[in-house]
Amino acid sequence: MSEPDLLHFLTAGSVDDGKSTLIGRLLYDANALYDDHVAALRRTAATGNAEMDFSLITDGLRAEREQGITIDVAYRYFATSRRRFIVADAPGHEQYTRNMATAASHADLALLLIDAEQGVSTQSKRHAFICALLGIPRFVVAINKMDLVGYSEERFREIETEYRDFAVRLGLSNLQFIPVCAVSGDNVVRRGNGMAWYAGTTLLSYLEEVYVAGDRNLVDFRLPVQRVIHLPGTFRGFGGRVVSGLLRGGDEVMVLPSGFRSRVTSIAIGMQPVGTAVAGQSITVSLEDDIDVGRGDLLVHPGNVPRERRELEAMLVWTGDEPLVAGGIYQIKHAARWLKARCETISYRVDPNTLSRDTVDSLSLNDIGRARFTLFTPVLADEYRRNRALGSFIVVSVSGNDTLGAAVIVDRTDYDAELKTERAVPDRSNVVWHEGQVTLAARSAVMGHRPATVWMTGLSGAGKSTVAFALERRLIEAGHPCFVLDGDNVRHGLNRDLGFSPKDRAENIRRVAEVARLMNEAGLIVITSFISPFRDDREMAGQIIGKERFIEVHLSTRIEECERRDVKGFYRKARAGELQGFTGVSAPYEPPESPAVRLDTELLTIDDSINILLQHLENYYES
Amino acid sequence: MSERLSLGLLDELEAESIQIIREVAAEGERPVMMYSIGKDSSVMLHLARKAFHPAPIPFPLLHVDTEFKFPEMIEFRNRMAVEIGFDLRVYTNRQAIDSGANPWEMGTVRCCGFLKTQALLESLKLGSYDLVIGGARREEERSRAKERVFSFRDIHGQWDPRRQRPEFWQLYNTRMHPGESMRVFPLSNWTELDVWRYIAREGIAVVPLYFAAEREVVERNGQLIPVGKDTPLLAGETSVQRLCRFRTLGCYPCTGAVASSAVTVEEIIAELEQARLSERTTRIIDHDQDGSMERKKREGYF
Numbered sequence: 032m033s034e035p036d037l038l039h040f041l042t043a044g045s046v047d048d049g050k051s052t053l054i055g056r057l058l059y060d061a062n063a064l065y066d067d068h069v070a071a072l073r074r075t076a077a078t079g080n081a082e083m084d085f086s087l088i089t090d091g092l093r094a095e096r097e098q099g100i101t102i103d104v105a106y107r108y109f110a111t112s113r114r115r116f117i118v119a120d121a122p123g124h125e126q127y128t129r130n131m132a133t134a135a136s137h138a139d140l141a142l143l144l145i146d147a148e149q150g151v152s153t154q155s156k157r158h159a160f161i162c163a164l165l166g167i168p169r170f171v172v173a174i175n176k177m178d179l180v181g182y183s184e185e186r187f188r189e190i191e192t193e194y195r196d197f198a199v200r201l202g203l204s205n206l207q208f209i210p211v212c213a214v215s216g217d218n219v220v221r222r223g224n225g226m227a228w229y230a231g232t233t234l235l236s237y238l239e240e241v242y243v244a245g246d247r248n249l250v251d252f253r254l255p256v257q258r259v260i261h262l263p264g265t266f267r268g269f270g271g272r273v274v275s276g277l278l279r280g281g282d283e284v285m286v287l288p289s290g291f292r293s294r295v296t297s298i299a300i301g302m303q304p305v306g307t308a309v310a311g312q313s314i315t316v317s318l319e320d321d322i323d324v325g326r327g328d329l330l331v332h333p334g335n336v337p338r339e340r341r342e343l344e345a346m347l348v349w350t351g352d353e354p355l356v357a358g359g360i361y362q363i364k365h366a367a368r369w370l371k372a373r374c375e376t377i378s379y380r381v382d383p384n385t386l387s388r389d390t391v392d393s394l395s396l397n398d399i400g401r402a403r404f405t406l407f408t409p410v411l412a413d414e415y416r417r418n419r420a421l422g423s424f425i426v427v428s429v430s431g432n433d434t435l436g437a438a439v440i441v442d443r444t445d446y447d448a449e450l451k452t453e454r455a456v457p458d459r460s461n462v463v464w465h466e467g468q469v470t471l472a473a474r475s476a477v478m479g480h481r482p483a484t485v486w487m488t489g490l491s492g493a494g495k496s497t498v499a500f501a502l503e504r505r506l507i508e509a510g511h512p513c514f515v516l517d518g519d520n521v522r523h524g525l526n527r528d529l530g531f532s533p534k535d536r537a538e539n540i541r542r543v544a545e546v547a548r549l550m551n552e553a554g555l556i557v558i559t560s561f562i563s564p565f566r567d568d569r570e571m572a573g574q575i576i577g578k579e580r581f582i583e584v585h586l587s588t589r590i591e592e593c594e595r596r597d598v599k600g601f602y603r604k605a606r607a608g609e610l611q612g613f614t615g616v617s618a619p620y621e622p623p624e625s626p627a628v629r630l631d632t633e634l635l636t637i638d639d640s641i642n643i644l645l646q647h648l649e650n651y652y653e654s
Numbered sequence: 655m656s657e658r659l660s661l662g663l664l665d666e667l668e669a670e671s672i673q674i675i676r677e678v679a680a681e682g683e684r685p686v687m688m689y690s691i692g693k694d695s696s697v698m699l700h701l702a703r704k705a706f707h708p709a710p711i712p713f714p715l716l717h718v719d720t721e722f723k724f725p726e727m728i729e730f731r732n733r734m735a736v737e738i739g740f741d742l743r744v745y746t747n748r749q750a751i752d753s754g755a756n757p758w759e760m761g762t763v764r765c766c767g768f769l770k771t772q773a774l775l776e777s778l779k780l781g782s783y784d785l786v787i788g789g790a791r792r793e794e795e796r797s798r799a800k801e802r803v804f805s806f807r808d809i810h811g812q813w814d815p816r817r818q819r820p821e822f823w824q825l826y827n828t829r830m831h832p833g834e835s836m837r838v839f840p841l842s843n844w845t846e847l848d849v850w851r852y853i854a855r856e857g858i859a860v861v862p863l864y865f866a867a868e869r870e871v872v873e874r875n876g877q878l879i880p881v882g883k884d885t886p887l888l889a890g891e892t893s894v895q896r897l898c899r900f901r902t903l904g905c906y907p908c909t910g911a912v913a914s915s916a917v918t919v920e921e922i923i924a925e926l927e928q929a930r931l932s933e934r935t936t937r938i939i940d941h942d943q944d945g946s947m948e949r950k951k952r953e954g955y956f
Contacts, residue, residue: 037663065932088796093945094816102816105799106792108845115663117843129820136822244660257676262709270705272673272824277659301672301704309659313672315707326680350820364825367680425825432829437822510659 035110038243041119041134043162044144045154049175053144053213054107054120055085060220061235063109064088085213102127104134113239123154128397129350131158132437135165136423139243142171142234147180147210151193153384160201160383160399164346164439166415168246169205170198171237178212182225200386209234242500245507247310250477251413252276253337253421254330255366260315268299268317269324271367274420276332277309277510278316285333286324287411292333293318309510327368329411329421337411337421343372343404344441345424347394351435353428355394355402361435365410365424372404394436401441415439474554480511480652482551484576485558485644488569488623489586490615491601492593494632495560498586498640502558505641506648513556516543531612537568544572551580556648564620582651584644585626590615592633664852671698671840672705673824674803675787678838679705679712681828682785686778688956689715689742691727692903693860694789694841697849700858701840702787703738713787714741718777720769721751722905724880730861745777757907758886763946769905771955775811784830787838788956793845794934797948803842809833811954837956846901846933847926854919864922866899866914877910877936901933910936 042050058064072087088107095102107118119134135141141162145155162170172194180186191208198206209218210229217223220235232240257271278284282295298308299315308314316330324330331337349355355374363372379388380400394400415422426436475481485502487495499515506513522529526542529535540563547557563569573581593615594602605613612618628647630640661669675698678685687702689695702711717731735742747755750768757765778786785804792799802818804826819827828836841849853860871878872885872893879885881893885907898911899922916922947955 035663036660037666065935066930067932067935093948103800103818105796106843107799108793108843110845110847130818133820133822249659257673258680258706260706260709266708270672270676272669299707300668302707307659309661311661311666311669313669313676313705362829364827367677419823423823423825425822425827427827427829432827432831434819434822434827437820508660 035112035114036244037115037117038140038238038241039117039119039138040140040142040238041104041121041131041138041162042142042144043121043123043131043135043155043158045123045146045149045152048123048144048146048149048152048155049213050123050144051088051120052085053142053173053175053211053219054118055088056213056216056219057118057235058088058107058109059085060216061109061111063111103130111235111239116238121158125154125157125397128157128161128348132161132165132348132350135162135167136437138162138167139246140169140171140238140241141167142173142238145172145174145190145194147174147176147186147190150190151197155194156197157383159198159203160381160386161348163198163201163203164348164399165437166419166439169207169241169243170203171207171209171234173209173211173234175211175213177210177217177223177226178215182210184226184228187229207231207237209237242504244504248275248418249310249510249512250276251335251337251418252278252282252330252332253413253418254278254314254316255368255420256324256326256328256330257367258326259324266317267321268297268315269328269330270313270315271330272313273308273310274366275310275418276335277307278314278330279307283333284316284318284330285336286322287329287331287336288339288409289323289328291320291322293320293322295319327366329366337413337418339409340412341406341409342375343406343410343412343424343438344401345404345438346401346441347399347426347436347438349394349396349398349400349436351426351428351433352396353431353433353435354396355400355426355436356392357402360429361404362427362429362432363404363406363424364427365412366421368408368410370410371407371429373407375403375405377402412440414442471552471554478512478554480556480648481580482554483556483580483582483648483651484547484551485556485582485584485648486547486563486569486572486576487558487560487584487586488563488626489588490590490593490620491562491613492596492598493586493588494637494640495562495586497637498630498632498644499558499560501637502641502644505645506556511556512554513558514550516547516557516559516561518561533565536563536565537571540568540572541575544575547572548576551576562614562620564614564618566621566623569623582628582647583623583626584628584630585623586632587622587629588632664848664855667844667848668701668704668852670824670843671701674826674838674840675702675705677826677828678785678787681826682713682783684781684783685713685785685787686743686781686783687711687713687715687787688789689717689731690789690903691717691723691731691861692789693849693853693864694791694844696858696860697844697852698787698789698841699734699738699740700856711740714743714781716743716745716777716781716783718770718773719744719746720773720905721746722757722769722907724861724863724882724903724906726863727861727903730859734859743777743781745773745780747773747776757905762908766950766955767953771950771953774956775954778811778835783835785828785836785838787840789841790837790839790956791841791844791846791849792839795947797945797951801839801842803839804828805837805839806830807835807837807954811835813837813951813954815948815952847923850919850923850926854923860919861903863900863903865917866897867917868895869898869911870894871896871898871911878913879910880906882906901936904937908937912936 105120121131121134187210211218253275254271256269260268260270297317359374378401380391413421422440424438503515529539550557604610605616614620755768802821870881870893899914916925
């Protein structure tokens with residue numbers, strides 16, 4: 032088994048929503064608290080009643096325990112057999128928004144708490160807004176204190192709907208709602224009483240299973256040089272952390288801002304030479320030519336360079352007592368570089384509750400807004416959405432040295448037409464900006480594979496989605512950008528207007544095939560998971576995608592076995608006559624005659640199936 | 655398909671720590687790394703070597719010696735300094751030692767105040783160090799769970815948990831006025847188990863006291879306190895030989911051993927995977943009163 036990975040999540044929400052209690056409960060029920068800490072909790076519990084006060088686990092400061100509030104982030108560490116977790120328990124008080132934002136800038140996932148009685152509060156909106164701004168890609172919304180609303184499903188759905196409506200406006204789509212009771216532990220680690228209507232996962236199993244490694248940008252290689260490592264007469268190398276993309280020994284690299292080119296002669300992690308370095312690793316690189324490289328410089332691939340900017344447009348979370356004012360001079364830290372900047376204009380302040388924009392002269396403590404800076408020295412930056420490390424900076428007081436704000440770089444958009452003053456990239460003949468001139472061969476070279484569509488067909492319950500998502504994970508881990516088109520997921524959006532008649536099914540497959548083709552052209556490996564019961568439809572899909580790229584995989588598991596599993600309860604419904612036209616029961620399934628791969632998931636484990644598919648893909652790449 | 659592009663847990667922790675250590679070297683006017691000879695120090699030293707290899711570690715290592723350390727620790731420290739070739743500096747609060755400071759008569763709180771906190775602050779001032787790397791981990795204790803990676807200290811070395819600088823992404827704000835300083839914790843996100851698994855993976859040398867052996871101890875308040883050359887025994891106490899090891903190393907009068915038969919790193923890992931008690935239960939100084947670590951930290955302790 033491979034080494035477990037790391038999930039970094041924060042808990043957010045309003046004061047008294049029970050965040051600290053939930054974390055305490057999660058740790059306690061996951062058996063992640065030491066006996067002496069539990070004993071100390073029992074001793075400190077002032078009330079003397081049998082219930083332990085779990086909030087005391089994370090509120091580590093005396094002032095917090097005295098007041099029963101969280102002032103600053105507490106970090107907790109725990110592990111299950113599946114995964115290691117770093118939990119940042121962030122404060123709920125508006126006064127300590129800066130500490131909440133600190134936690135948010137490091138998280139892969141936000142666990143947001145809502146009190147079932149109180150409903151969606153201003154603070155839970157504010158926190159969602161900051162999490163969205165800082166680019167946290169997925170949210171778990173735990174609706175807590177379900178016991179106080181009689182475990183009511185109606186109340187749960189009501190809050191879910193209200194929150195979804197708000198989240199959509201923030202551009203958040205990956206939301207998971209779980210009804211919990213932190214005090215008793217219902218649906219935290221184990222299933223609870225009184226919520227039989229809830230069929231979803233518990234909080235812990237969601238956290239254990241959610242996939243995050245795909246968040247990394249493995250395309251744009253960027254290495255900000257932190258320090259030159261120099262042994263006179265013997266060695267000169269450049270130490271830094273690969274913030275995105277990957278670098279291989281022998282690669283041609285460009286040093287920015289100078290524009291010099293050279294070739295990588297060695298990459299090392301400490302004393303150990305390595306062939307490839309990937310996003311996240313701290314490495315030392317040495318180059319063929321003895322060129323000028325210093326701290327703050329950036330190593331990139333010559334065909335993929337960030338923009339040089341003399342101005343930065345940014346969304347800011349203001350954390351300083353000193354306000355942001357137009358005309359003010361500030362220190363900025365971007366990647367491994369310090370510089371000074373003037374704030375030119377403050378475009379607006381956002382009210383995180385209503386998302387309305389107010390015209391203001393300054394941003395004060397805990398404000399969120401948009402501003403434009405002129406830099407005294409240009410920087411090489413990406414948009415935050417594409418690259419967190421080169422798309423962010425901090426604003427620091429010139430006089431007091433305090434950290435005043437966190438900033439994410441946004442690109443100008445239409446509604447800021449008046450700001451079209453960005454200067455062109457200065458003439459530097461060997462820095463090229465490519466646009467729309469990329470061939471498929473070039474894409475394939477970057478991706479490290481020939482794109483293909485793995486088309487999985489088979490009965491409901493044969494394991495198509497399970498195999499598809501597991502294969503996707505393995506491919507991503509191996510550095511192959513890929514994407515799963517899943518039957519259920521597509522029918523939520525692109526194909527929501529289609530039913531299950533043979534005609535609609537054909538149209539469903541046609542659209543999916545067109546999407547797969549586009550994704551293949553973009554260089555991605557596509558894995559589809561559709562019953563696709565008719566031979567003709569699959570034939571059509573193969574033609575749209577291109578025969579050479581279309582890899583048909585038949586999950587040939589017997590219907591008896593699929594029916595025994597009945598993951599979604601469809602067979603039971605179909606047998607009861609509640610579901611018409613169900614493949615295998617009341618509609619036909621036409622198995623492929625000569626699929627590229629045949630997998631019987633009754634006989635094979637998931638790992639076996641994946642290994643067979645990977646082997647097939649490997650042969651495909653080499654053919 | 656053979657390239658593995660996902661990072662394991664230890665790879666990720668290592669990469670983060672190296673980034674922090676390099677940032678200190680690059681931005682500090684007078685950086686220093688605290689060296690307390692324990693397992694965390696051994697890991698930190700190894701990470702610092704990796705960060706700058708093949709060049710030597712570009713800052714000195716500072717040991718605050720209370721003169722109540724286990725003799726094995728001092729022997730190990732001196733051997734490492736020679737083998738690895740780092741710039742070792744040792745500081746002792748000579749005045750307090752000469753006037754007879756010891757935990758038995760003075761109590762642990764005052765003794766620590768003189769020999770550790772005061773000695774630390776004096777030695778940092780003496781060297782005018784601005785960025786001070788320490789091996790504390792957030793997992794160890796609940797006030798440490800509240801620490802930033804780059805933790806600001808005023809001109810008196812004091813920590814104010816209400817006024818911590820926010821810390822966004824890996825953009826560490828190292829800007830300070832003269833006399834102010836920062837404590838920097840590259841192992842913030844490591845746990846005790848991570849430390850041991852990394853020691854195993856990298857083959858890092860540690861003080862032999864971590865491994866089980868027959869040692870002379872006295873049982874006191876549920877702790878196995880080692881009997882040193884000058885440990886006074888209370889009425890009714892007798893020392894016994896016990897098979898035990900140390901989970902953390904501090905001053906011998908105040909560090910309890912745990913009953914254990916683990917004699918290899920792998921056995922220690924197996925033991926910790928089953929452990930039901932936290933690491934610092936054996937550190938007497940942590941348990942003087944509720945919030946004692948926080949109090950010490952505010953005054954300037956790590």
